[in-house]
Amino acid sequence: MNQTLTIARRELTSLFFSPIAYVVLGIFSAGTAMLFFLQFGPNNPASLKTTMEGVIWLMIFLVPAISMRLLSEEFRNGTIEMLMTSPLTDTQIVCGKWLGAMGFFVTLLLPLLVLTVVLECFSDPDYGPIVTGLLGLILVGGFYLAIGTFASALSENQIITFLLTVFIICLFTLVLFFLPAASFITPGIRKTLFYLHVNSQFADFSKGLLDLTKFIYFISGTALFLFMAVKLLESKRWR
Amino acid sequence: MIQVKNLVKWYGPNRAVDDISFEVPQGQIVGFLGPNGAGKSTTLRILTGYLPPTGGSASIAGCDVLTQSIEARRQIGYLPESTPLYPEMRVEEFLHFRGKLMNMTRADRNKAIDYVADRCGLVQIRRRIIGQLSKGNRQRVGIAQALLHDPKVLILDEPTAGLDPVQIGAVRNLITELKGKHTILLSSHILPEIEKTADRVLIIAGGKIKADGSPAELRTQVAQGARILIELKAEPAAVRKAFTGLDHVVSVEVQAREGGCRAIVSPQDDCDLRETLGQTALTNGWLIREMRNETASLEQFFIQITADQEHATPSEASLAS
Structure with missing residues (x-):
């Protein structure tokens, strides 16, 4: 556990040393603020619901930018050899990397707290949905970052990793948004597809609902992709 | 301390390591010598647990590299x-990171870092950023991180690659100083470097161990090919005739030189023929321009093995495919 945290901490520090981190931070803050002020005004509800639902779409491009370097950078630098010959398991390496990126993702959400303060200044917001919404965003972020960790274990090229991550995330968001409308989809399949859709899974969180099945969806998805990342890393040894 | 038994490693259709077995007792410095692509790095990577072997086994201090x-x-x-380091980190920060991965406590880390910084000459650059260091200093940081947790076995893959002669000397001294405290396995494709530091040399080519022994032992193996080179002011034909007739001479090779000739005489066994040849020249009234004992160096031995590998590779490849 200690060693996992050591890797996470190093990852977090090195993220703050890279220019990508600040670009992501800047775009995310600007994007969030824009989404917020689009619906900010009299007669609108004092909530962050619409903002957060927009943030999920913003994350499709911004989260892969955080995760694209995770393992790819180690492969390119050759430092992976040093990690893999240290007394660490591959699971510790992968989890450490993911945790470090999670740390950065949580700081990304700080602008949302600032917006909450803005709401407080002008009206009387309901804090329940804001807290559950933030929790939901963290779960979505964790899921996206796990996809990113998995993709970064595939290639030492950060651009490939980035595109692959965006693609997989799009499968869970964009594709599942449009696919249920297709004529060949039966109602049974439509239900399954709806369950797999990230945005509909998140919807309850932004409304202030906590549902165990939603937790299971995000946690199992995250675990699945982290597990596949560990297996990929292990398979590198055999190639 | 290190035990390797019938180690085999295949990369697809290529056999990188081919049934290697050796043992290294505690405290010995072993030089792993071979041309590029001989299987040195692969063997070391198997020992460090980075790659699993295809066949055979290896153990470090009694722990199997695959199961334990x-x-x-x-x-x-x-x-x-390639001395991989994180370019954005400071030297000290990086060493702390390595120490933490080795599960060392903060107090242990501080002590160990002071020690290795002193040993590897890092005192001046402890606060510098790794990305801005010269190749030589990076190499020192690499050796320092390997030494940090005071390991029983030190495995250095080409520790002097890319360094200038002064830096090579410094690294060599460092390794010699570490002698006795650690069991050291280092690889190189440059022979003189290994000859000076290692107690024992393993020459590896084409994935196989071609020679195993102390540098002195290997040199005697090579010395049997010693020849005498003599340059005279005389007719080539006469020289050939006179030298071939002498006792203990196996073969004479004569080349015409400007106003004379050069003869290369191979003696029987380890006979020293220099005086006999000198006497012959004197009686024939030939002027001697040059005479020297041409002892084959380890270098030649090494080159010969390397050449063998190059000959062997195509046939092996065709066998495999």
Whole structure:
């Protein structure tokens, strides 16, 4: 556990040393603020619901930018050899990397707290949905970052990793948004597809609902992709 | 301390390591010598647990590298071939990171870092950023991180690659100083470097061990090919005739030179023929321009093995495919 945290901490520090981190931070803050002020005004509800639902779409491009370097950078630098010959398991390496990126993702959400303060200044917001919404965003972020960790274990090229991550995330968001409308989809399949859709899974969180099945969806998805990342890393040894 | 038994490694259709077996007792410095692509790095990577072997087994301090991998890795300090470091970190920060991965306490880390900084000459650059260091200093940081947890076994893959002669000397001195404290396995494709530091040399080519012994032992193996080179002011034909007739001469090779000739005489066994040849020249009234004993160096031995590997490779490849 200690060693996992050591890797996470190093990852977090090195993220703050890279220019990508600040670009992501800047775009995310600007994007969030824009989404917020689009619906900010009299007669609108004092909530962050619409903002957060927009943030999920913003994350499709911004989260892969955080995760694209995770393992790819180690492969390119050759430092992976040093990690893999240290007394660490591959699971510790992968989890450490993911945790470090999670740390950065949580700081990304700080602008949302600032917006909450803005709401407080002008009206009387309901804090329940804001807290559950933030929790939901963290779960979505964790899921996206796990996809990113998995993709970064595939290639030492950060651009490939980035595109692959965006693609997989799009499968869970964009594709599942449009696919249920297709004529060949039966109602049974439509239900399954709806369950797999990230945005509909998140919807309850932004409304202030906590549902165990939603937790299971995000946690199992995250675990699945982290597990596949560990297996990929292990398979590198055999190639 | 290190035990390797019938180690085999295939990369697809290529056999990188071909049935290697050797043992290294505690405290010995072993030089792993071979041309590029001989299987040195692969063998070292198997020992450090980075790659699993295709066949055979290896153990470090009694821990099998495959089944007790984590335990085995704890015993090893490893400097990989390209000295991978995190460019954005400071030297001290990086060493702390390595120490933490080795599960060292803060007090242990501070002590160990002071020690290795002193040993590897890092005192001046402790606060510098790794990305801005010269190749020589990076190499020192690499050796320092390998030494940090005071490992029983030190595995250094080409520790002097890319360094200038002064830096090579410094690294060599460092390795000699570490003698006795650690069991050291270092690889190189440059022979003089290994000859000076190692107690024992393993020459590896084409994935096989071609020679095993102390540098002195290997040199005697080579010395049997010693020849005498003599340059005279005389007719080539006469020289050939006179020298061939002498006792203990196996063969004479004569080349015409400007106003004379050069003869290369191979003696029987280890006979020293210099005086006999001198006497012959004197009686024939030939002027001697030059005469020297041409002892084959380890270098030639090494080149010969390398050449063998190059001949062997195509046939092996065709066999495999």
